[in-house]
Amino acid sequence: MACKSHYVDECYAELKQFIEKLPTQKGALIAVLHKAQGIFGFLPEEVQDFVAKELHINPAEVYGVVSFYSFFTMTPKGDTPISICLGTACYVKGAEDIVAEIKEHINLDVGQVSEDGKFSLDAVRCVGACSLAPVVLIKDKVYGRLKKGEIKSILDGYMKGESHENN
Amino acid sequence: MTEYRIALRNSGLIDPNDIEDYIKNDGYSALAKVLKEYSADKVIEEITASGLRGRGGGGFPTGVKWKFAKSYNDEAKFVVCNADEGDPGAFMDRSILEGDPHSIIEAMAICGYAIESNQGLVYLRAEYPLAIKRLQNAIDDATELGLLGDNIFGTEFGFNIEIKIGAGAFVCGEETALIHSMEGMRGEPTLKPPFPAESGYWQKPTNVNNVETFANIAPIILKGAAWFSSIGTEKSKGTKVFALAGKVKNVGLVEVPMGTTLREVIFGVGGGIENDKEFKAAQTGGPSGGALSKDFLDTPIDYDNLIAAGSMMGSGGMIVMDEDDCMVGIAKFYLEFSVDESCGKCTPCRIGTKRLHEILEKITSGNGEIEDLERLKKLGQMVKETSLCGLGQTAPNPILSTINSFKDEYLAHIVDKRCPAHRCSDLVKYEINPDKCVGCTLCARACPVNAISGSPKKVHSINRDLCIGCGACDTACNFGAVFKN
Amino acid sequence: MKITNFSDFDALKNRIANEQKDEITIRVAYATCGITAGAKPVVEALEKELLKHNLCCVSLKTTGCLGACYAEPTVMVTKDGVDTLFGYVDSVKAHEIVKEFVLNGKEIEGVIK
Numbered sequence A: 001m002a003c004k005s006h007y008v009d010e011c012y013a014e015l016k017q018f019i020e021k022l023p024t025q026k027g028a029l030i031a032v033l034h035k036a037q038g039i040f041g042f043l044p045e046e047v048q049d050f051v052a053k054e055l056h057i058n059p060a061e062v063y064g065v066v067s068f069y070s071f072f073t074m075t076p077k078g079d080t081p082i083s084i085c086l087g088t089a090c091y092v093k094g095a096e097d098i099v100a101e102i103k104e105h106i107n108l109d110v111g112q113v114s115e116d117g118k119f120s121l122d123a124v125r126c127v128g129a130c131s132l133a134p135v136v137l138i139k140d141k142v143y144g145r146l147k148k149g150e151i152k153s154i155l156d157g158y159m160k161g162e163s164h165e166n167n
Numbered sequence B: 001m002t003e004y005r006i007a008l009r010n011s012g013l014i015d016p017n018d019i020e021d022y023i024k025n026d027g028y029s030a031l032a033k034v035l036k037e038y039s040a041d042k043v044i045e046e047i048t049a050s051g052l053r054g055r056g057g058g059g060f061p062t063g064v065k066w067k068f069a070k071s072y073n074d075e076a077k078f079v080v081c082n083a084d085e086g087d088p089g090a091f092m093d094r095s096i097l098e099g100d101p102h103s104i105i106e107a108m109a110i111c112g113y114a115i116e117s118n119q120g121l122v123y124l125r126a127e128y129p130l131a132i133k134r135l136q137n138a139i140d141d142a143t144e145l146g147l148l149g150d151n152i153f154g155t156e157f158g159f160n161i162e163i164k165i166g167a168g169a170f171v172c173g174e175e176t177a178l179i180h181s182m183e184g185m186r187g188e189p190t191l192k193p194p195f196p197a198e199s200g201y202w203q204k205p206t207n208v209n210n211v212e213t214f215a216n217i218a219p220i221i222l223k224g225a226a227w228f229s230s231i232g233t234e235k236s237k238g239t240k241v242f243a244l245a246g247k248v249k250n251v252g253l254v255e256v257p258m259g260t261t262l263r264e265v266i267f268g269v270g271g272g273i274e275n276d277k278e279f280k281a282a283q284t285g286g287p288s289g290g291a292l293s294k295d296f297l298d299t300p301i302d303y304d305n306l307i308a309a310g311s312m313m314g315s316g317g318m319i320v321m322d323e324d325d326c327m328v329g330i331a332k333f334y335l336e337f338s339v340d341e342s343c344g345k346c347t348p349c350r351i352g353t354k355r356l357h358e359i360l361e362k363i364t365s366g367n368g369e370i371e372d373l374e375r376l377k378k379l380g381q382m383v384k385e386t387s388l389c390g391l392g393q394t395a396p397n398p399i400l401s402t403i404n405s406f407k408d409e410y411l412a413h414i415v416d417k418r419c420p421a422h423r424c425s426d427l428v429k430y431e432i433n434p435d436k437c438v439g440c441t442l443c444a445r446a447c448p449v450n451a452i453s454g455s456p457k458k459v460h461s462i463n464r465d466l467c468i469g470c471g472a473c474d475t476a477c478n479f480g481a482v483f484k485n
Numbered sequence C: 001m002k003i004t005n006f007s008d009f010d011a012l013k014n015r016i017a018n019e020q021k022d023e024i025t026i027r028v029a030y031a032t033c034g035i036t037a038g039a040k041p042v043v044e045a046l047e048k049e050l051l052k053h054n055l056c057c058v059s060l061k062t063t064g065c066l067g068a069c070y071a072e073p074t075v076m077v078t079k080d081g082v083d084t085l086f087g088y089v090d091s092v093k094a095h096e097i098v099k100e101f102v103l104n105g106k107e108i109e110g111v112i113k
């Protein structure tokens, strides 16, 4: 998903086109940032400046919004982003034990990116699949009803490059 | 106790991507009825008479809210659906949007007609991509069929709906913050009044209702206010949807008449506690609510009873906890959430929740003092009274309610330095059961810190002060004599 | 088609109400929780099995959540107005539901309500 460096111009062009097509720029900042993060994978200062310029607003305003919302990130995620749900349902069903297992297995704590850039671990607050707690999201796939030890074999699969697309 | 489906009437039965399936089940008939037969005032009268109260947490009478919104005249007015569903562990609104999106569209249009607004907005959280997709699809289908757009059913009335996507901030569920977020800004709450009904989205009159509130509108119009108000209790009419989660057997959605008891929900529809453990508490109202102990199992659930019990209805999350859950730990979990989600605009909430969390941290790590209980209560009360918005005003509730109902657990942590549920890792220590110990010395040899004393063939014992809770002795013992305490 | 007045709407409602009803409806709860628990292969298995037996009067639809999230994926079969809800369905069970329960009218395991 993330914008590869040799395509940067195309990425900016895509964002610019999105902004130009907006029916109105009034109040559109969050929608534009969603789009920008979708294109670039994260929101570095240059991208924020670009958005500010295109929307004719102060970069400080853009930064204020980016830093307010947990969905927006200023650091790149790993190739395989892992999000662990730390909502209440998942908490009482042992989400913390899964955090510990991940930490033990691939030496990654919440908020970190692994050194080789392969994995990153973030916490989310409830994805609405509470009935399947505890829940972990890897890339766009949701893993529910996780039992002890299961996360390790799932991660091993990703390390070997299995896609897990079809289950 | 049986379930009674009003808000969930179509969910799971119809195909949410098929507008005709919705129409087949009386869909858009309520909109047709009001546009054909009712004046705007008559709609408001009907909703008021039904006794419907907001399902987003506060329980404000919906008809009264609509009346306020109608009373402000402006060239532009807005109908907003709050689909932020911030309570972690609640998923009623997601289910309605994924299973019956047209019911929300129809109700928003009815509201638009009643308060004289032509534009609807749904603030939907980004964590719900499927709900976003299905709702957008439903909006497109309704527009194509002419049920949204200009001159609906050939009348003067026109209505459109746009989705605004959130970006992960709990405080944006609060209506003034939500409006700022929809305007593309930081979602910080502002002081009320002015209420959104007077000055909301772009300073225009705005009516904000929750998803489930809207889901009740069409049935009220079709079946009448008298029918709706015959269900429920004196002051809480209709049904409530709960998202049952946690340590209950039948995790899922239940919709029951107001006034149903907690016992009926958890042990009836919910099937009881998982693995036949003992029920300890149920948290309603999420981070703003409180833990209801077994003393409240037979209390009829309605807005007023839950507040009297130190909790609140909230949006409908119900997390069931059993004997293995530590109530001090749960309070700490919720406080951590509030510290994270406090927008930082006002000091009592920003600093107060942090201090409260620190005290809980101190208690759960074994450094608590008896005075901490008083500190928690005093500071909690202060944060409640002086915070600007509902987040800060309710954030101490999980602490206050657990101190009230589970004081013995706090005392165990503070005085005995024990966690009765064995959850607080700093307080988990091991002991040896003298009846089972044969004196084989295996545990003593396994212990890395020499906390175990005893000579061969004699009962061994563990020095609590030295034990670091590593569990090596438990693994080593072949007689099951070692246990957590 | 576009509805431009009340009678258009009544006509549409009439048309929908008079559509030939299938005798048997199979519903798969297809919301976030169901999909996460594996509802997609279940739908595919049901489709395949229905096609194989060339059943005419059975309709298959994907719906939202029925509320029985603990037993997801769930499948509800409505036959002669009677609902039977199956829980913890996988593709093997899906085949069995069509072949044994729907086609042969046999009682099979996995009913939760």
Ligand SMILES: Cc1cc2nc3c(=O)[nH]c(=O)nc-3n(C[C@H](O)[C@H](O)[C@H](O)COP(=O)(O)O)c2cc1C
Residues within 6 Å of the ligand: B053, B054, B055, B056, B057, B058, B059, B060, B062, B082, B083, B084, B085, B086, B087, B170, B171, B172, B173, B174, B175, B176, B208, B209, B210, B211, B213, B214, B315, B389, B390, B391
């Ligand atoms: C911190 C906070 C979070 C809230 N979160 C939500 C929410 O997620 N969904 C919701 O409908 N209402 C939420 N509310 C309540 C709204 O402010 C508002 O009262 C509600 O949307 C009104 O709709 P109703 O009258 O239909 O309940 C929240 C309030 C506060 C103070």
Ligand code: SF4
Residues within 6 Å of the ligand: B171, B188, B189, B341, B342, B343, B344, B345, B346, B347, B349, B350, B387, B388, B389, B390, B391, B392, B393
């Ligand atoms: S109470 Fe908390 S969330 Fe609400 S305005 Fe104050 S700091 Fe922000």
Ligand code: SF4
Residues within 6 Å of the ligand: B429, B430, B446, B447, B448, B449, B450, B451, B452, B462, B466, B467, B468, B469, B470, B471, B472, B473, B474
């Ligand atoms: S739990 Fe560890 S530290 Fe404590 S007595 Fe057993 S072996 Fe020793």
Ligand code: FES
Residues within 6 Å of the ligand: A085, A086, A087, A088, A089, A090, A091, A125, A126, A127, A128, A129, A130, A131, A133, A135, B088, B089, B090
């Ligand atoms: S609490 Fe984890 S999905 Fe809701």
